[in-house]
Amino acid sequence: MKSLREDALRIIEDSISSVLPEKAVEQELKKLDLGDKIYLVAIGKAAWRMAKSAKDCLKEKVKGGVVITKYGHSQGPIEGLKIYEAGHPIPDENTISSTKEAVELAKGLSKDDTMLFLVSGGGSALFELPVDGVSLEDIKNVTDMLLRCGANIVEINAIRKRMSRVKGGKFALMASPARVYSLVLSDVLGDRLDSIASGPAYPDSTRCEDVRKIIRKYDLKLPKHILQSLREETPKSLDNVETRIIGSVSKVCESAKNVAVSLGYNAMILTTTLDCEASEAGLFLASIAREEVEKERPLERPCAIILGGETVVHVKGTGKGGRNQELVLSAARGIRNYPGVVIASVGTDGTDGPTDAAGGIVDGKTAYTLEEAGIDIDDALNDNDSYHALQKVNGLIKTGPTGTNVNDLIFILCDETKVREN
Ligand SMILES: Nc1ncnc2c1ncn2[C@@H]1O[C@H](COP(=O)(O)OP(=O)(O)O)[C@@H](O)[C@H]1O
Ligand SMILES: O=C(O)[C@@H](CO)OP(=O)(O)O
Numbered sequence: 001m002k003s004l005r006e007d008a009l010r011i012i013e014d015s016i017s018s019v020l021p022e023k024a025v026e027q028e029l030k031k032l033d034l035g036d037k038i039y040l041v042a043i044g045k046a047a048w049r050m051a052k053s054a055k056d057c058l059k060e061k062v063k064g065g066v067v068i069t070k071y072g073h074s075q076g077p078i079e080g081l082k083i084y085e086a087g088h089p090i091p092d093e094n095t096i097s098s099t100k101e102a103v104e105l106a107k108g109l110s111k112d113d114t115m116l117f118l119v120s121g122g123g124s125a126l127f128e129l130p131v132d133g134v135s136l137e138d139i140k141n142v143t144d145m146l147l148r149c150g151a152n153i154v155e156i157n158a159i160r161k162r163m164s165r166v167k168g169g170k171f172a173l174m175a176s177p178a179r180v181y182s183l184v185l186s187d188v189l190g191d192r193l194d195s196i197a198s199g200p201a202y203p204d205s206t207r208c209e210d211v212r213k214i215i216r217k218y219d220l221k222l223p224k225h226i227l228q229s230l231r232e233e234t235p236k237s238l239d240n241v242e243t244r245i246i247g248s249v250s251k252v253c254e255s256a257k258n259v260a261v262s263l264g265y266n267a268m269i270l271t272t273t274l275d276c277e278a279s280e281a282g283l284f285l286a287s288i289a290r291e292e293v294e295k296e297r298p299l300e301r302p303c304a305i306i307l308g309g310e311t312v313v314h315v316k317g318t319g320k321g322g323r324n325q326e327l328v329l330s331a332a333r334g335i336r337n338y339p340g341v342v343i344a345s346v347g348t349d350g351t352d353g354p355t356d357a358a359g360g361i362v363d364g365k366t367a368y369t370l371e372e373a374g375i376d377i378d379d380a381l382n383d384n385d386s387y388h389a390l391q392k393v394n395g396l397i398k399t400g401p402t403g404t405n406v407n408d409l410i411f412i413l414c415d416e417t418k419v420r421e422n
């Protein structure tokens, strides 16, 4: 064991490394016979790494392909593949132009061809061609509204699928009669295949009536022509697709547990489906940490309590931040003056909200130090300004784009410091 902070950063670094997609893609491809006329389409934040691994594995069997990832997420050319970067979480012109390339490729396939479709989270913004009557501007506006309203990703994508010509199974139909093998890195809790990147090659389980409920639940004010597009039902079965999940939040949590144990902590995974409001989750985690210090449960210290998930934020303020930063800032209130506690939360993709941080880390001193600096945590949370608050107390974690994407890793570390300081 080193300091709690050093150990926390080590756990984050090592467990994210364990979910980089290369090995998983290679292992899966070794099991499959995809023939020798393979066309590759890769979408999402992990698209580049997934495509590179597939190309290294399948070599000249890959006859062409398109890779679409977020700005800053590609790592150079891959022989025989076209590599594009585009806007995320809001799509842009490059989203549309590169998706058109993938659509052209899919439509040109015959029954002797195979499409290898590599899917990772972020695909909803990066892979998009709107249905007739809906413009890119419409998609941008609706996406922005959905991301701010506090809806979860299943709800958000139920709406996005219907405004799109490629989401909700429709891309797989374009590739028919070719076979489609889809390898999916999951960043949706419960691994819902129709929700990950809005399931371009998976039958949609959501229905138009679900969409109507979502609109009512979040009181979404949508223009008439958008409402019209949302009445169109999506494909409910596809007969040319096989799908495998090659990684998810469970793996990063298992890994974090193993690293913590190797560093000398007793460790447990509490949940892999944390999905409540970020600031509520922060308070809940702080109460667990206090129980550790005061009552030595649920584990004997030193201990690591690990959670995976994806919290949500109702963005009401004008500040800068992300769900992981908001979670830890909120937690800082509840572990004030508990010197033997650290709470950390990161997006495994390396980006938390529209910021350059992957997440945040706080300890028993954070609340006090912020007060000294004249920052009120409640005010910062109300303005969704977790980034600037954490910046003041060395509480931001920056990894840069990691090239993977399996939701968020959240954990508490407690050492054996017995008492609370006053
Ligand atoms: N100032 C803010 N504070 C907290 N969360 C924010 C803020 N601005 C945007 N967000 C949240 O960030 C989310 C997008 O962040 P991102 O980390 O890119 O998500 P994902 O990794 O799921 O793609 C939006 O859904 C929105 O709720
Ligand atoms: O693309 C998407 O629909 C989501 C879920 O897969 O990913 P992200 O939250 O990273 O945008």
Ligand SMILES: [Mg+2]
Binding pocket: 121, 153, 187, 310
């Ligand atoms: Mg997400």
